[in-house]
Amino acid sequence: MEAAPLLGDSSSGGDYAPARNFEQFKHVVWSETVKTWTISGPVIFQIVCQYGTNSVTNIFVGQLGELELSGVSIAISVIATFAFGFMFGMGSATETLCGQAFGAGQIHMLGVYMQRSWVIMFVCALIITPVYVFATPILKLLGQQDDVAELAGNFSLLILPQLFSFVLAFPTQKFLQAQSKVWALAWIGFGALLAHVFMLWLFIFEFGWSTTGAGLALNISGWGLSIAQVIYVMGWCRDAWQGFSWLAFKDLWGFVKLSFSSAIMFCLEIWYMSSIIVLAGHLPNAVISVDSLSICMNLNGWENIIFIGINVAMSVRVSNELGKARPRAAKYSVYVTIAESLILGLLFMVLIFFVKDHFAVIFTSSVAVQKYVAKLAYLLGITMVLNSVQPVISGVAIGAGWQALVAYINLGCYYIFGLPLGIVLGYVAKFGVKGLWSGMIAGIAMQTILLLLVLYKTNWNKEVGETKCFTFSFLFFGCCREGRKVGAVLMANC
Incomplete structure (x- = not known):
């Protein structure tokens, strides 16, 4: 008779046994569901709060007028998102190494x-x-209207301090997530969001500072979040934080290579959907096109928050299990989570179809924009389904250190296939925004299929062996005397 699957937790020290009947399968599904949502739940709440700063900013600014909404949306969705994607990706190397x-x-x-x-x-x-600094000429070069580009450029320069808050925020988040200390991040993010909403109301409506007030609120909330996380790390993580060390300046090149691969992977994903906003600026009636797409992308971003939380949980689960030499636990975790994420994506699509004529009211009072958003709702629903699977696989890539492979897949599917197809459908075939979006959806679909194929072909036992070499090579190359000894033994075995 087949043995029941082990839980694979730190106390048992064992991997799962093969699940060969329904009871064992049910046990694995329940166990992995609990483990994944124990991590992803607080992370989702934290990201809701973090993403909410941009979303709430758009809501407040949208009450000032269509031009203000377009300018601030472009600044946030193009300039700030460009920086966010690159910095977030660079910080994801910390997620891989800390988790393993x-x-x-x-x-x-x-x-x-x-x-x-x-x-x-x-x-x-x-x-x-x-x-x-040069956001205005960059946006004009990309074809944005002069008044929109100038407003977006001024706002981008105003929120420059927020960029430097990412330097502390992202690595600190990955440090805590690798240890599953996610509730601290959740509560810090909640406090920052409450403060941000209050500052938006105070600066925009009470002080009358318009978009300047919105920019100041973003800077203050961003730095407040970062400083609070660092204080928590230094005060409550004494095992993992042992003070400042000159070791931080050693083996920078190896760390840079992994960080850069992570950054390229994330940037290719984030910039892909951001580029549709820029392309829409070249269409007739650009203001309504950009406003409508911004609202759809904003709502899609809210849905993505859930799957980014699952992305983090996948990264933590896979990196931890590979570091503990538990290949079957990593494999089962991936398969269970992908199936559950797909079900969630389908539910969100159905919900969007039911409320397609109403949800734009939250973001704008323009009837023309509301009607145009309703026409795009079907494409939004399809995008939500595809985006329910892709972030999960990206989390696996981070946990296993596959960033470079995924970057190549993203480059081919998004920029060689999807984006050109969207341009042809949008401009040559004259389908407008629907054509742009349909082509880009095709790119996401191709990428998802290829990533699923990569997962299907993965040898998880081999991944465990590669993880040992990968993790301890960083110790071997100049970290500490004890680390070099351990690393030398493991590298020899590799």
């Missing part, structure tokens, strides 16, 4: 990895700064 090191019991290295990421990301923020 935590699973392997090398907890003292988490603080070193986080500090190393701070150093690298500060340099990246300096490199990205000109994008904010």
Whole structure:
């Protein structure tokens, strides 16, 4: 008789046994569901609060007028999203290394990895700064209307301090997520959101500072969030945080390579959907097109929050389980979570179809924009289904260190296939926004199919062996005397 599956937790020290009957299968599904949502639940709440700062900003600014909404939406969805995607991706190397090191019991290295990421990301923020400074000519070069580009450029320059808050925020979040200390992030994010809403009301409506007030609120809430996370790390994570260390400046090149692969993977994903906003600016009646798409992308972003939370849970689960040499636990976790995410995506699609004539009222009082949003709702629903699976697989890629492979897949599916197809449908075939979006959906569909194929072909036992070499090579190359000894043994076995 087949043994019941082991739970695979830290106390048991064992992997799952093969699930060969319904009871064992049900046990695995329930166990993985609990583990995934224990991590993803608080992360989703934290990201809701973090994403809510941009969404609430658009809602407040939308009451000022269509031009203000277009300008601020462009600044946030193009300029700030460009920076957010790159910085978030650069910080994801910390997620891979911290997760695998935590699973392997090398907890003292988490603080070193986080500090190393701070150093690298500060340099990246300096490199990205000109994008904010020259946002107006960049947006005009991309074809945006002069009045929209000028307003967006001024707003981008105003929120430049927010860019440097990412330097502290993202590595600190990955440091805490790798240890499943996610409730602290959730409560800090909630406090920042409440403060942000209050500042928006105070600065825009009470002080009459218009879009300037919105920019100041973004800067203050961003830095408040970052500083609060650092205080928590230094005060309540004494095992993983052992003070500042010169080790943060060692092996920077190896860390940069992994960080850059992560950044390219995320940027290709985030910029892909952001580019549709820019392309819509070239269509007739650009203001209504941009406003309608911004509302759809905003709502799609809210749905993505759930799957980004699952993305984080997948990264933590896969990296921890591979670090603990539990291949079957990693495999079962991936399959169960993908199936549950797909079901959620289908539910969101049905919900969008039911409320397609009404949800735009939350964002704008323009009847023309509301009607145009209703016409795009079907494409929004399809996008939600596809985006329910893709973030989960990206989380697997981060946990297993596959960032470079996924970056190549994203490049081909998004920018060689999907984007050109969208341009042809939108401009040549004259389907407008619907054509642009349909082509880009085709790119997402192709990417999802290829990533599922990669998962199907994955040898999880082999991944465990590669993870050992990958994790301890960072210890081997100059981290500490003890780390070099452990790393030398493991590298020899690899």
